[in-house]
Amino acid sequence: MKRKKHNPLIPVLLTVVLLALTVLLFLLVRMLMDGRGFRTDSCEPEKRTEAGEIAIVTPAPTLLDLYVYFDWTETTTINVYDHRADKIVPMDLEEYIVGVVSAEMPAYYEFEALKAQAVASRTYTLYRMAHGRCQTNPDADVCTNSKCCQAFSTHERMQNTWGKDYANNYNRIAEAVMGTAGEVLVYDGKLCDALYHACSGGQTEDSEHVYANALPYLRGVDSPYEDPMRTEDVAIGEDALIELILTKYPDSGITDDNYRDLIAIDKAYPSGRVETLRLGKETITGKQARNLFGLRSTMFTIIWPEDGIVFHTKGFGHGVGMSQNGANGMAKHGSKYRDILLHYYTDVSIASYGADGIATPAPGDADIPPEPEG
Ligand SMILES: [Zn+2]
Structure with missing residues (x-):
């Protein structure tokens, strides 16, 4: 009977492979542990969300x-x-x-x-x-x-x-x-x-x-690649429209008989944003119109359907x-x-920031908060 011959190198190779695997495992565990070292108070390793599910905690670099x-x-x-x-x-x-x-x-x-x-x-x-x-x-x-x-x-x-x-x-x-x-x-x-x-x-x-101030670096420019381009049609029925206007502008004289003739864009800026909108005897700014009708922007045109009004808006924000x-x-x-x-x-x-050459800006400019991403 022929005895099977063992290669003397096999135990050595096995030891080397085992050692390498141990080191790899050690490194992996350390990487995962490091990833939890966030510095914000709100971050906890595991947290129940409001829906009762466990939030996923995946390692991110500190x-x-x-x-x-x-x-x-x-x-x-x-x-x-x-x-x-x-x-x-x-x-x-x-x-x-x-x-x-x-x-x-x-x-x-x-x-x-x-x-x-x-x-x-x-x-x-x-x-x-x-x-x-x-x-x-x-x-x-x-x-x-x-x-x-x-x-x-x-x-x-x-x-x-x-x-x-x-x-x-x-x-x-x-x-x-x-x-x-x-x-x-x-x-x-x-x-x-x-x-x-x-x-x-x-x-x-x-x-x-x-806003109040003309800042030299905040000039209107072309924005040719809006992606996505946000357009929205806001339709308001006749009754709701009249109520909305009269609640805020009771002296406008708008009625369900005359609103089609008395609501019109008065002035627009070259960009296409509405500067002023006529509401009968009242003239309001584009910003006031945006707030009143819940529009995404002051860049809008008016469409007249059978009943009520449609504001066709472009863009989102100021x-x-x-x-x-x-x-x-x-x-x-x-x-x-x-x-x-x-x-x-x-x-x-x-x-x-912090390098020489940045002077402290002068106070007094308009305080303008940004608008959230919609
Ligand atoms: Zn604040």
Whole structure:
């Protein structure tokens, strides 16, 4: 009987493979553990959502990892008022910007659009801080309420919103933020009031047509690649229309017999946004009309159906500064974030926050909160 011969190398090879597997397993466990080191208070490893489901916790890099990755050493701590939790949370500026971009722009937007948003949001934040801080909570630099400062997502909110895409989306946005860390928009050496909105409808607006001040870098420009272009028809029936108008403007003299003749666009800006709308004996601004009829923007025309009225609107938001959908469209057509920013903010340059050359901006400019992404 022939005895089977063992190769003396086999036990050695097996030992080497086992050792390698152990090391790999150790590294994997360490990576997973590191990913939980978020610095926001709201992030807990496992949390029940309101619906009673377990929120998915997937590893995402800590901001610290990204600081090392991007060799970014300067940090700025700001006090953020979390209006939902009613508490002030000190946080790193860049970490705050990740939360803002997560809430203000869809995570699936083009990477260069996310970077442009990061620079706009950072500039807007620092400009606000230099101009009287948060109006809601004067003890804070900024708050998380989009009606006052900018929208913001905590890790918990990101997990609940994104579910299994949380890690991917977070990493993508954090990379866009850290890839532009410290970059801000300046005009004439001073921080800009970097307003932005969801969709311009094809043309942005001069700041003085919407707000008090004519700012040289907030000029109306073409926005050729709005993606998506937001259009909406708002239909209001005859009875509802008359009631809506008379409740707010009882002296307008509008009745169900005359409304077709007495409601008309009075003046429009070259962009197509309505400057004034005639309601019988009253003339209201486009902004007042937008509020009254619940329109997405003041860029609208009137259509007369059989009964009532239809406002055909284009765009979403105030129309001043960068259009987010326009930025996404430009990025799809190959523009880099710098091209996008220099397109929407006239004659600005990109500077590093904290570097020499940024003078403290003069106070007194219009206080204009951005509009949330719709
Ligand atoms: Zn605020």
